[in-house]
Amino acid sequence: MSFEQSQSQSLTTEFQTVQKDPLSPIALSASSIPAPADASGGLGGVSGNISYTGTTPIVIDSDLTITNVPTLNGARVLIGNFDANKDILGINGIASGSENGVSWNYDSTRGVLTLDSASAVSSDVYQGLLRRATYSNTDASNPGAARTIQFSLGNLLANPENGHFYEFVTGGDNVGISWTDATTRTNSRNYLGRQGYLVTLTSQTEQDFVQSRVSGNGWIGASDSAVEGEWRWVSGPEGTEDGGTGRLYWLRTGADFNNNVNGAGPVGGFYNNWDLQNNEPNNSTNANIPNGEDYAHIVGNAGAGNIGKWNDLPDQQNYAGDIGAYQPQGFIVEYGGLSGDTSPTITASVTLSFGGTGGGGTGGGGTGGTAAVGTTTTVPNFNPNAGDGSFNVPELLWRNYGEDSPQSGLNAVWTLNYDATNATNAFTVNTDSRLTKYIQEQKDLNWEIEGLFDIDSNGITDIFWRNYSTGENAVWFMTFNQNTGVEIDTSRTQFLDSVSDRSWEIEGVTNFDNAGGFEILWHNRISGETAIWGYNFDANVSGTGALTRDANRTKFVGPAVSSDWRIEGWADFNNDQIADILWRNYNTGENAIWKLNTNVSGNNPYFNVADGYFINPVADRDWEISDVIDFNRDGVADIIWRNYSTGENAVWGMQSGGDLNPAQTGYINEVLNINWELEGSADFTGDNIPDLLWRNYETGQDAIWRMKIENSKLVLDAGFFINSVEDLGWEIEGPSPTRDFA
Numbered sequence: 001m002s003f004e005q006s007q008s009q010s011l012t013t014e015f016q017t018v019q020k021d022p023l024s025p026i027a028l029s030a031s032s033i034p035a036p037a038d039a040s041g042g043l044g045g046v047s048g049n050i051s052y053t054g055t056t057p058i059v060i061d062s063d064l065t066i067t068n069v070p071t072l073n074g075a076r077v078l079i080g081n082f083d084a085n086k087d088i089l090g091i092n093g094i095a096s097g098s099e100n101g102v103s104w105n106y107d108s109t110r111g112v113l114t115l116d117s118a119s120a121v122s123s124d125v126y127q128g129l130l131r132r133a134t135y136s137n138t139d140a141s142n143p144g145a146a147r148t149i150q151f152s153l154g155n156l157l158a159n160p161e162n163g164h165f166y167e168f169v170t171g172g173d174n175v176g177i178s179w180t181d182a183t184t185r186t187n188s189r190n191y192l193g194r195q196g197y198l199v200t201l202t203s204q205t206e207q208d209f210v211q212s213r214v215s216g217n218g219w220i221g222a223s224d225s226a227v228e229g230e231w232r233w234v235s236g237p238e239g240t241e242d243g244g245t246g247r248l249y250w251l252r253t254g255a256d257f258n259n260n261v262n263g264a265g266p267v268g269g270f271y272n273n274w275d276l277q278n279n280e281p282n283n284s285t286n287a288n289i290p291n292g293e294d295y296a297h298i299v300g301n302a303g304a305g306n307i308g309k310w311n312d313l314p315d316q317q318n319y320a321g322d323i324g325a326y327q328p329q330g331f332i333v334e335y336g337g338l339s340g341d342t343s344p345t346i347t348a349s350v351t352l353s354f355g356g357t358g359g360g361g362t363g364g365g366g367t368g369g370t371a372a373v374g375t376t377t378t379v380p381n382f383n384p385n386a387g388d389g390s391f392n393v394p395e396l397l398w399r400n401y402g403e404d405s406p407q408s409g410l411n412a413v414w415t416l417n418y419d420a421t422n423a424t425n426a427f428t429v430n431t432d433s434r435l436t437k438y439i440q441e442q443k444d445l446n447w448e449i450e451g452l453f454d455i456d457s458n459g460i461t462d463i464f465w466r467n468y469s470t471g472e473n474a475v476w477f478m479t480f481n482q483n484t485g486v487e488i489d490t491s492r493t494q495f496l497d498s499v500s501d502r503s504w505e506i507e508g509v510t511n512f513d514n515a516g517g518f519e520i521l522w523h524n525r526i527s528g529e530t531a532i533w534g535y536n537f538d539a540n541v542s543g544t545g546a547l548t549r550d551a552n553r554t555k556f557v558g559p560a561v562s563s564d565w566r567i568e569g570w571a572d573f574n575n576d577q578i579a580d581i582l583w584r585n586y587n588t589g590e591n592a593i594w595k596l597n598t599n600v601s602g603n604n605p606y607f608n609v610a611d612g613y614f615i616n617p618v619a620d621r622d623w624e625i626s627d628v629i630d631f632n633r634d635g636v637a638d639i640i641w642r643n644y645s646t647g648e649n650a651v652w653g654m655q656s657g658g659d660l661n662p663a664q665t666g667y668i669n670e671v672l673n674i675n676w677e678l679e680g681s682a683d684f685t686g687d688n689i690p691d692l693l694w695r696n697y698e699t700g701q702d703a704i705w706r707m708k709i710e711n712s713k714l715v716l717d718a719g720f721f722i723n724s725v726e727d728l729g730w731e732i733e734g735p736s737p738t739r740d741f742a
Contacts, residue, residue, distance in 0.1 A: 076113065077089055078152070135149060223296065569628030578596050591616065
């Protein structure tokens, strides 16, 4: 192999041991409660792990708190990884009952404990009940895998598209209410810190979400009362637009305002859902409504038009006689999106394991648990011997992106040897030409390695590519020849669907939904959209057609986000065996997690906005998230940080579904020379503890930090140089291909 191989024999000051206060320079929030930066209370004290044995009900979290939420009319407790044959929830071990105006009932078919009250009661009542929520398992000898127990405040559902909540207010004197009175009543409503307003429907997704919850005609926040024919959204965030007159979305011009002709239509491409089949909006006038119809509602009554469409009505009229079908049955309230809203934490969870908490070994030993999903899939392995269950040191995957390099466009694999007894050079490059070698070259430097995943479960990592010039995407199926070593299986290597918009970047490849083959995670850095492509692999199909995209598992995920947000990892942060998405905002310093699920139905699969939560912000934008690991194998992903201004490094030990755990959080050794890039992590020593891989893009040196656990923290055990590669066009693409230096 013709990499320059100048072996360094000793450590330099860049890898010195510096012990620091493990918390002070990274500003920590006052507690470990998962909450956004603008949070105003909500659920607290819900985090960490609990252990369960036997069959007797145990309290899930007696420290749960509800703050700055004066009243509630509902709450939920639900089980992740639910087993209907074994799991039971209750209050004090009782599956149904009532206390202080709150009734509870356990749905054994869904694993949900529902708490409701006929009217809003003090949150202290709900807090007292939730603190006595219990879990029990009927099978002491075989309870199953760990469970995630989630607490949730309120009884409304969030629209996955925007995270807003909706309520159809009907009954009593809300039937026949005027639009003006509905507006007044709406503006006095509040849901968990979110101000109410008459709903504004700005997309088909939002329309469908609201329509499914409306059981009769309901007022919405649109009117043309200011200027006849100019329909505007006059409530909510849209109501503040256009100088406070509201967003103009529909305009009728010409003399005939009683018919949708002469230029009637949408403005600016904004969404509308008028009942055009019935000529609405038609500003109908008669003796009872001489001023016409200036206010909009959703049709929900039979005989008033097409269900779900919009119609215009007067502010108030007598609905007796043959126009009774048009009588409003109430109004639709939307919560969320106003500048004065607060965002209390609505959901939080704990992990429940069986027979001991596990994790957190001391000294140099590893832990015996299962690493969090998503924290091991990026470790490359091109040696098939790993399939027999024996330990195999991961390889390094290289690509040369240097335009002026004589080796430009080449790709290579290093296999490493590890000698624990060697205190100076514990890691050496294996000289077996089958294991350390060049692989197929790709001279077009627009092709970038973007993912690593063993598609066909043959124990050998396959390589995903994207061409950021043409928009093409492809996968190399890798194989191992006993004579020549690791090779590309050219008979199966295939192109995937192209994505011509080069703003779409592949962020990772893993199995997000446990529902078949792998998925590709995409993010568009311009539009802020995120998407997942699901694939199926058929081993019985020969040639280049074994991979097919699964339309049912190919969806946009969540709402579009600001371009300041970057995806920084994909791993399981709540121990439900489903990889989640880790975000960092390099403008505000905020950090957040999208907790994914396996629901692949509907318009926004995998993620419900209510399941997203902020974690501790880090205002210093020089701190970058370098990798996501699970150093103590507790099933919950942890976060590695590097500051490319100061040279500091740190590890956050994370709690299931929550924020960092200070007891597992600390600085690790500084690397003052910021030309040293943290290239990723892998278990290079076989002790179940991730080690850290470094490359210096000034000198071409490469190194591995062998890590250990002491006092529940990840710390440096020893640092070792490995072979230098002085041609700086060579970049390490595995174990973490998304950490490209370029």
